[in-house]
Every structure is written in C-alpha cells, then in structure tokens.
Amino acid sequence: MRATSTLQSPAVKNTLDRLFQDAAAGDPAIIASLRDHPARNGAPTEAAAMSELMRNAYLPVPREVGQLLYILASGVRARTIVEFGTSFAISTTFLAAALRDNGGGKVIATELHPEKVKRARQNLADAGLADLVEIREGDARETLRDLEGPIDMVLLDGWKDLYLPVLQMLEPRLRPGALIAADNMSNKDLRPYADYLNDPQNGYVSVLLPLGDKVEVSCWVGRGDAG
Structure with missing residues (x-):
C-alpha cells in the first residue's frame, strides 16, 4: 500500500529527517561565527563572497513552513514552480513531493554556490525526486531570465534584497x-517587498502568516486594464 502522500514515503521522510538534523547541528555555530562579520554590520559584500561564507549553512525553512509549501503547491495543482534560493534542497523537497502527487511537473530552482548545487542534487536523488527538479546555478536574475511560463507558484527564500x-x-x-510564498518576512530589509505586495495596484492579494520567521503568501490576480 503506497503512502497517502509522497511526504510520507520512506525516501522523502528519511532525507528530510537527516537534513533537518544536520541543519540543527551545524547552522547555529556558522551563524554565530558570522555575527561580527562586516557583512552583518552594513558593509558592502559581494553576493559571491557572502555565498562562500554560508557554503555549509543549511538555512532551512522550518518543517511547518515546508508543509505549508506542499499544501499550497498541491492546492493549486502546480506544474511549474520557481524557487529562488535552494541551498541544500529542503524546501525543494517539499515542493517536488507536491509535484509528484500532482502527477508531475518541474521545480525550476536556483542556487548561487556550486557546492550547494552539487549537494542539493544529491539530496533530491536520495529522496527520489531528482527527475522533478532542475537546479540552475548562478545569479537568479540571469538564470531565470529566459524562463517560460506559465508559472503556477514561486518561492522566494534567497538574498532578501533580490525578492x-x-x-x-x-x-x-x-x-x-499563481501563488507566491516569501520566507523570512520579519527581516526589515523586506519592507519594500511587503509594501509592493500590499499595494492593490500591483496585482496581488497577500496575507502574512506567523509561521517560522513569518511567511507572506500572495495570489497574483493581475493589474487589469490600467485604462
């Protein structure tokens, strides 16, 4: 008898359990080591340099946020999902599991650091979901430029100034x-993003959810005829 959801399949469950355990064990020390880094105090830092500093940080969505992503992707019967900020593919796994249960599709995922791309691909293979994900390495503003639509869902969980x-x-x-989920909305750098999403003229209906570090879920309704 198959699992009622791909999230409950042994490969997916075991992979997620391992990744959450590894993140809990390693991330606090990495984050603490960066507390006094110039980048934390407003000094200009190239994205590639900051990516290198965070190369071993998982920075995962909490499990309940991952479950929310699965629910959202399942609810809209998503076939094409774009993920900005893949890291080690924890959130990607939740999204790809939803696509599996939707009957197929593709997560177009983005990640700047090549080592994270390599490990993310292996984690997705371990979960049995690699066929549902394409990871594009590099700056998302370049790697997603030629992306074809229609897009059913977007997850924003990368550099905050790029949301x-x-x-x-x-x-x-x-x-x-289409649904847009933006993680870490308690970050003050995301105020311009929040203001944009909550201006009705920009074509979204949004709600802020008190999960994890706060998640903004928005529905694209379009701007209509400006005339």
Whole structure:
C-alpha cells in the first residue's frame, strides 16, 4: 500500500529527517561565527563572497513552513514552480513531493554556490525526486531570465534584497491565481517587498502568516486594464 502522500514515503521522510538534523547541528555555530562579520554590520559584500561564507549553512525553512509549501503547491495543482534560493534542497523537497502527487511537473530552482548545487542534487536523488527538479546555478536574475511560463507558484527564500526584482522579472509569466510564498518576512530589509505586495495596484492579494520567521503568501490576480 503506497503512502497517502509522497511526504510520507520512506525516501522523502528519511532525507528530510537527516537534513533537518544536520541543519540543527551545524547552522547555529556558522551563524554565530558570522555575527561580527562586516557583512552583518552594513558593509558592502559581494553576493559571491557572502555565498562562500554560508557554503555549509543549511538555512532551512522550518518543517511547518515546508508543509505549508506542499499544501499550497498541491492546492493549486502546480506544474511549474520557481524557487529562488535552494541551498541544500529542503524546501525543494517539499515542493517536488507536491509535484509528484500532482502527477508531475518541474521545480525550476536556483542556487548561487556550486557546492550547494552539487549537494542539493544529491539530496533530491536520495529522496527520489531528482527527475522533478532542475537546479540552475548562478545569479537568479540571469538564470531565470529566459524562463517560460506559465508559472503556477514561486518561492522566494534567497538574498532578501533580490525578492522584489526577481518577482518583478517573473510577473509576465505568472498565471492568473499563481501563488507566491516569501520566507523570512520579519527581516526589515523586506519592507519594500511587503509594501509592493500590499499595494492593490500591483496585482496581488497577500496575507502574512506567523509561521517560522513569518511567511507572506500572495495570489497574483493581475493589474487589469490600467485604462
């Protein structure tokens, strides 16, 4: 008898359990070591340099946020999902599990650091979900530029100052009713993004959820005829 959800399949469950355990064991020390780094105090830092500093940090969504992502992707019967900020593919696993239960599709995932890309691909293979994910290595503003639509769902969980430009780049390819989930909304750097999403003229209906570090879930309804 098959599992009622791909999330309950042994390969997926064991992979997620391992990744959450590894994140809990390693991330606190990495984050603490960066507390006094110039990048934490407003000094300019190249994205590639900061990515190197965080190369071993999992920075996962909490498990309940992962379950929310699965629910959202399942609810809209998503076939094409874009993920900005893959890291070691914990959130990607939840999204790909939903696609498996939806009957197929593709997560177009992005990650800047090549070592994280390699490990993310292995984790997805361990979960039996690699066939549902394409990871594009590099700057998302470049790797997603030629992406074809329609896009059913977007997850924003990368560099905070890029949430808004990445979303605006993807907007022409969002299908009506597409969902956008943005993690870490308690971060003050995301105020411009929140203001944009909550301006009705920009075509979204949004709600802020008190899960993890706060998640903004938005539905693309379109701007309509400006005339």
